[in-house]
Amino acid sequence: xxxxxxxxxWDAHVVRRAEGEPDLLYIDMHLxxxxxxxxxFDALRAAGREVRRRDLTLATEDHNVPTLDIDKPIADPVSRxxxxxxRVNAEDFSIPIFPLGSIEQGxxxxxxxxLGLTQPGMTIVCGDSHTSTHGAFGALAFGIGTxxxxxxxxxxxxxxxxxxxxxxxxxxxxxxxxxxxxxxLAVIAKIGTNGGQGHVIEYRGGxxxxxxxxxxxxxxxxSIEAGAxxxxxxxxxxxxxYVEGRPHAPSGEDWDRAVEYWRSLVTDxxxxxxxxxxxxxxxxxxFVTWGTNPGQGLPLSASVPSPEDARDNNERVAIERxxxxxxxxxxxxxxxxxxxxxxxxxxxxGRLEDLRAAASILKGRKVADGVEMLVVPGSARxxxxxxxxxxxxxxxxxxxxxxxxxxxxxxxxxADKLSAGQRSASTSNRNFEGRQGPGGRxxxxxxxxxxxxxxxxxxxxxxxxx
Amino acid sequence: xxxxxxxxxxxxxxxxxxxxTDQIIPAExxxxxxxxxxxxxxxxxxxxxxxxxxxxxxxxxxxxxVAGPDFGTGSSREHAVWALQDYGFKVVLSSRFADIFRGNxxxxxxxxxxxxQEIIERLWQALEADPTTAITVDxxxxxIEFDDVTGPFDVDSYVRWRLMEGLDDIGITLRYAxxxxxxxxxxxxxxxxxx
Numbered sequence: 001x002x003x004x005x006x007x008x009x010w011d012a013h014v015v016r017r018a019e020g021e022p023d024l025l026y027i028d029m030h031l032x033x034x035x036x037x038x039x040x041f042d043a044l045r046a047a048g049r050e051v052r053r054r055d056l057t058l059a060t061e062d063h064n065v066p067t068l069d070i071d072k073p074i075a076d077p078v079s080r081x082x083x084x085x086x087r088v089n090a091e092d093f094s095i096p097i098f099p100l101g102s103i104e105q106g107x108x109x110x111x112x113x114x115l116g117l118t119q120p121g122m123t124i125v126c127g128d129s130h131t132s133t134h135g136a137f138g139a140l141a142f143g144i145g146t147x148x149x150x151x152x153x154x155x156x157x158x159x160x161x162x163x164x165x166x167x168x169x170x171x172x173x174x175x176x177x178x179x180x181x182x183x184x185l186a187v188i189a190k191i192g193t194n195g196g197q198g199h200v201i202e203y204r205g206g207x208x209x210x211x212x213x214x215x216x217x218x219x220x221x222x223s224i225e226a227g228a229x230x231x232x233x234x235x236x237x238x239x240x241x242y243v244e245g246r247p248h249a250p251s252g253e254d255w256d257r258a259v260e261y262w263r264s265l266v267t268d269x270x271x272x273x274x275x276x277x278x279x280x281x282x283x284x285x286x287f288v289t290w291g292t293n294p295g296q297g298l299p300l301s302a303s304v305p306s307p308e309d310a311r312d313n314n315e316r317v318a319i320e321r322x323x324x325x326x327x328x329x330x331x332x333x334x335x336x337x338x339x340x341x342x343x344x345x346x347x348x349x350g351r352l353e354d355l356r357a358a359a360s361i362l363k364g365r366k367v368a369d370g371v372e373m374l375v376v377p378g379s380a381r382x383x384x385x386x387x388x389x390x391x392x393x394x395x396x397x398x399x400x401x402x403x404x405x406x407x408x409x410x411x412x413x414x415a416d417k418l419s420a421g422q423r424s425a426s427t428s429n430r431n432f433e434g435r436q437g438p439g440g441r442x443x444x445x446x447x448x449x450x451x452x453x454x455x456x457x458x459x460x461x462x463x464x465x466x
Numbered sequence: 467x468x469x470x471x472x473x474x475x476x477x478x479x480x481x482x483x484x485x486x487t488d489q490i491i492p493a494e495x496x497x498x499x500x501x502x503x504x505x506x507x508x509x510x511x512x513x514x515x516x517x518x519x520x521x522x523x524x525x526x527x528x529x530x531x532v533a534g535p536d537f538g539t540g541s542s543r544e545h546a547v548w549a550l551q552d553y554g555f556k557v558v559l560s561s562r563f564a565d566i567f568r569g570n571x572x573x574x575x576x577x578x579x580x581x582x583q584e585i586i587e588r589l590w591q592a593l594e595a596d597p598t599t600a601i602t603v604d605x606x607x608x609x610i611e612f613d614d615v616t617g618p619f620d621v622d623s624y625v626r627w628r629l630m631e632g633l634d635d636i637g638i639t640l641r642y643a644x645x646x647x648x649x650x651x652x653x654x655x656x657x658x659x660x661x
Contacts, residue, residue: 015649016642022624024642026649028657036543038499047636052646055659064497078497085499096660117658129542129566145544145570147635155639157646161622193484194536197565227539229565250656258656293484293539314483314535411541413493432488432540434511 002268036127040150067403106379116246120235136216138235180215181446196228291322306330349427350378361451368457373400469632475529483534538567
C-alpha cells in the first residue's frame with residue numbers, strides 16, 4: 001500500500017525500530033535559541049557529554065532580544081543573562097551562532113529557510129512549537145521540549161512514536177483578499193485547537209499549491225494551534241526555485257540528485273490518511289480571532305458570538321470566559337472593535353512578502369490617531385531587503401515604528417508588550433490570556449488586515465479602505 | 467530519575483478546560499537559565515485571584531492536579547512541567563492532554579494519566595466535599611482509586627515502563643550509538659550542514 005509524504009520522510013530517518021518501543025529517529029537539523037536551551041546545555045555539561053553533530057546545529061537569538069537600540073547592552077538583566085548563556089554555550093560546544101547584531105540573526109524559523117538550511121525531506125527540530133513552519137518545504141519539522149533538546153544535542157536522534165496523518169485539502173479558487181493566514185485561521189476554527197492532536201497535517205489541493213513559499217510557511221507555522229504536531233506541504237517547483245542558490249542549498253551534481261529525491265516526496269495515490277478534512281477555498285474570507293485561543297475565530301464580516309451559540313456546556317463556559325477577558329459584547333460587529341496597538345511581525349507573518357503586503361496598504365495613508373503600530377522584520381536580512389525596496393520609508397511616513405528583527409510582541413517576554421487592557425491586532429500566532437503581556441487582548445489577523453486596521457483604528461480589511 | 471510505581475496524595479480540583487501552557491507558566495519565567503524554582507510562576511495569572519483554587523488553604527500540600535479536558539495546549543515550553551513539579555505535583559489527571567506537553571511530562575517524570583471525564587467529575591466533587599480525600603495513582607495496575615471509586619487510566623506503555631524503571635532517555639539511546647553511526651554513514655551528501 002502507498003505511503004503519505006509524512007510516512008515517507010519518517011521511514012527514511014529510522015535509525016532503529018523495535019517491537020513495543022518508539023522508533024529512534026535521526027534529526028537532520030537542530031535549530032536552537034536562547035530560551036529553551038540553557039538547561040539542556042547545563043545538563044550536557046553535568047553529564048560530561050559533547051554535542052554529537054555541531055555541524056547540524058545552529059543557534060540564534062530571537063525571543064528575548066530588544067527591537068530597538070540593539071547596539072546597546074540588553075536592558076533587562078534576566079534577558080541579558082539568558083542571551084549571554086547561549087553565547088557561552090555556543091562557544092563552549094562550538095556551535096555556529098548568529099547573535100544580535102549579526103546580519104544572519106533573526107527569528108529562528110525565518111533564519112533557517114532563508115539560509116537554505118530548510119530543505120525537503122529533512123527532519124528538523126527546535127525547542128519551539130512553531131518549528132512546524134519548516135514543514136512548508138516537505139520537511140518533517142516539529143517542536144520539542146528542553147529535555148528533548150538535550151537528547152538531540154547528545155545523540156542527534158529522538159525516540160518517537162509515529163504521528164497519525166491528517167489531510168487538509170483546500171480546493172478551488174481562493175478569493176482575492178484571502179491570504180494564507182486567513183486559511184489557517186479558518187482551518188483551526190473548523191477543526192478546533194485539539195482537532196489535529198496526535199497528527200501531522202498535510203495541506204493539499206490547488207489553493208495550497210498556488211501559495212508562495214512564504215504563504216506556505218505561514219500556513220504550516222500555525223499547524224500547532226490546531227493541536228497538530230507538524231504540518232507539511234509536498235515540495236514542488238515552487239519549493240525547488242526557492243531553495244536553489246541559497247547559501248546552504250546543494251549545488252552541481254548534489255543539486256540534481258537532491259531534486260530527483262525531492263520529487264519522490266509526494267503522497268502516493270493509493271495512500272490513506274487517518275483523518276481527512278476538505279475545505280472549499282471559495283468559501284473563505286479574511287479572518288480574525290475574537291477570543292482567547294486561536295480556534296475562536298470568525299470571518300471579519302461576522303459579529304462577536306454569544307454563549308447561547310455554544311454546542312455544549314464546556315464551550316459555553318469557554319465563550320463566557322473569553323468574552324469577559326476580551327471585554328466584548330455578543331452581537332457586536334467585529335469591524336467595530338477598536339484597537340490600541342497593531343503588530344506586524346513574528347515567525348508567522350514577518351517575512352518580506354508580509355511586509356510588502358502591509359506597506360502596499362499603508363502607502364499614502366496614516367496610522368490612525370491613538371494607534372501605535374510596530375513593524376518588526378523577521379530577520380536582519382529581511383530588514384535589509386525591505387529597506388532596499390523602500391518599505392521602511394512607507395511605514396515611518398505612515399506613522400508606524402520600524403524595528404529590528406526578533407520575536408518582539410508575539411509573546412510578552414521582551415520589552416515589546418501590551419499593557420493591561422490594551423487591545424492589539426497582531427499578525428502573530430497566539431491570542432491566549434496574557435500572551436502579549438498580562439491583561440493584554442490579542443486579535444490575530446493577516447498583515448493586510450493589520451494594516452487596514454491601523455489606518456481605520458478598528459478591525460478592518462483592505463476592502464473597507466477608500 | 468526516581469522510580470514511579472504507586473503514588474498516594476491529595477488533589478486539587480482545577481475546573482478548567484483547554485489550559486494552555488501560557489497559563490501554566492507565563493513567558494517571563496522562560497527567561498530563567500536554572501532548572502528549578504519555577505513554583506512562583508505556576509498559574510501566575512490565575513493566582514492573582516484570591517479565590518483561585520490553588521490559593522485556597524484547604525488544598526495546600528496536594529500532589530495531584532485534577533484538570534478538565536485538553537490540558538497543556540499551546541507552546542512547547544517544558545518549563546510548564548517544571549513549574550508543576552517544583553510546586554509539588556507528581557501527577558496530572560485529565561481526559562485529554564496536548565501532545566507536546568504530554569511528551570515533556572514523560573521526559574521529566576511527571577505522570578500525565580488520561581482518565582474519563584466522568585471520573586474527573588466525580589473526583590472534583592469528592593475533593594470539593596472533602597479536600598483531604600486520598601487519591602492513589604497506581605502506575606503498575608494503571609488505576610486511580612479514591613473513596614469507593616476505582617477507575618482505569620491510559621498512559622503510553624513505553625513511558626509507563628520508563629517511569630517505573632526510573633530510566634533516563636539519553637542513557638537508553640546511547641546504548642544504540644553504533645546504530646546511529648551506521649545511519650550517519652549512509653546519509654546522502656546533498657543534505658545541508660551549518661558549516
